Amino acid sequence: MRGIILGLVALTCLGCQRAELPVLSVGGDFALTDHDNRPFQLSSLRGKAVLVFFGYTTCPDACPTTLSKLSAVYKRLGKDAARVKTLYISVDPQRDTPQVLKEDLSNFRINALGLTGTKAEIDKVVAQYGASYQIIPTPESEAKYTVAHSTTLYALDRAGRTRILFSYDASVDEITAGLRRILASSS
Amino acid sequence: MVKTRMRSMDLGVVALLGACVVSCAVLAADNPNVIVHDAWVRVPAPSKTDTAAYMVIENKSASARSVISASSNDAAKVELHEMKVMSPGKMDAKDGMSSMSKDNDGMSGMSKGADKEKEPGGSMMSMMPVAKIEVPANSRVSLAPNGYHLMLFGLKSKLSAGSKVKVTLQLDDGSTVPVTASARASE
Numbered sequence: 001m002r003g004i005i006l007g008l009v010a011l012t013c014l015g016c017q018r019a020e021l022p023v024l025s026v027g028g029d030f031a032l033t034d035h036d037n038r039p040f041q042l043s044s045l046r047g048k049a050v051l052v053f054f055g056y057t058t059c060p061d062a063c064p065t066t067l068s069k070l071s072a073v074y075k076r077l078g079k080d081a082a083r084v085k086t087l088y089i090s091v092d093p094q095r096d097t098p099q100v101l102k103e104d105l106s107n108f109r110i111n112a113l114g115l116t117g118t119k120a121e122i123d124k125v126v127a128q129y130g131a132s133y134q135i136i137p138t139p140e141s142e143a144k145y146t147v148a149h150s151t152t153l154y155a156l157d158r159a160g161r162t163r164i165l166f167s168y169d170a171s172v173d174e175i176t177a178g179l180r181r182i183l184a185s186s187s
Numbered sequence: 188m189v190k191t192r193m194r195s196m197d198l199g200v201v202a203l204l205g206a207c208v209v210s211c212a213v214l215a216a217d218n219p220n221v222i223v224h225d226a227w228v229r230v231p232a233p234s235k236t237d238t239a240a241y242m243v244i245e246n247k248s249a250s251a252r253s254v255i256s257a258s259s260n261d262a263a264k265v266e267l268h269e270m271k272v273m274s275p276g277k278m279d280a281k282d283g284m285s286s287m288s289k290d291n292d293g294m295s296g297m298s299k300g301a302d303k304e305k306e307p308g309g310s311m312m313s314m315m316p317v318a319k320i321e322v323p324a325n326s327r328v329s330l331a332p333n334g335y336h337l338m339l340f341g342l343k344s345k346l347s348a349g350s351k352v353k354v355t356l357q358l359d360d361g362s363t364v365p366v367t368a369s370a371r372a373s374e
Binding site for chain 1: 311
């Protein structure tokens with residue numbers, strides 16, 4: 001009788017376990033140039049959870065907002081912060097040289113790499129991740145052109161697979177919880 | 188007789204000049220019914236000389252007012268800008284970004300699996316110059332991240348947390364509004 005009860009309890013506990021995060025179809029390995037002007041391959045980060053988002057350093061709002069949010073996420077992660085790498089991929093390689101990216105990221109306390117490359121290299125990664133951007137001329141402005149860009153924050157597991165897509169208004173709590181799930185996952 | 192006539196003419200010229208000075212001063216006077224508070228600017232990355240300014244503009248008059256331009260002795264140029272958010276696929280490439288409502292597909296936070304995967308990039312955001320910022324009568328407008336803001340180009344000195352930046356708003360009735368914004372670190 002005791003065995004049956006224990007068995008039922010065990011089965012119930014197994015059923016209670018959170019469903020695994022789905023492996024999403026977007027994403028995959030890619031090669032760009034990092035903010036130290038070195039070749040970078042996503043697969044070099046195997047074993048770490050990875051956050052990926054697209055932006056540009058002249059962006060006054062969306063990108064600093066995301067980076068500030070991630071600063072708070074890293075603070076919440078505490079000792080797990082070293083297990084999560086953020087990749088900030090520029091969609092404005094004309095202005096965002098490796099040096100500019102590195103200096104921009106120095107404003108934020110996050111474990112991050114800025115990535116840039118040729119337009120063709122960046123467009124390939126944008127397509128892989130289902131992201132989008134457009135250079136819009138603004139000749140009437142001092143900026144000369146602005147860059148419209150998608151705002152999803154992609155969370156990859158330790159095998160480099162995309163598991164979560166955070167929308168722009170995802171909270172610090174939601175992002176932190178999602179990362180903890182990825183870090184705790186065995187697959 | 189000649190000396191008296193000349194003195195009368197001199198007095199007339201002086202009176203005319205004085206009237207011009209007074210009328211010009213009135214045209215450029217601060218608007219007592221439009222008040223700005225909570226003004227702040229982001230401390231930009233070390234290599235950047237551009238940043239965004241935010242504030243609350245309160246119109247206490249019975250007439251709507253518009254900010255039509257801005258200037259600053261602390262920057263080479265100030266422009267009025269707006270961050271526009273669009274759902275994916277609705278960008279009008281012909282005229283840049285059409286004004287669309289903020290993305291409210293309800294997909295905040297964690298991925299919703301298949302639905303989110305259809306448009307993995309999420310909302311697109313873009314910064315665009317605008318001709319004016321309207322402040323309705325007896326109301327207020329908040330210039331805040333992800334909405335209206337002033338873009339300051341060519342800052343004349345490095346900013347750090349607590350630095351003050353002075354800006355003057357020019358309104359559609361010819362009046363002005365002085366603003367003192369405090370610099371805030373990005374995170």
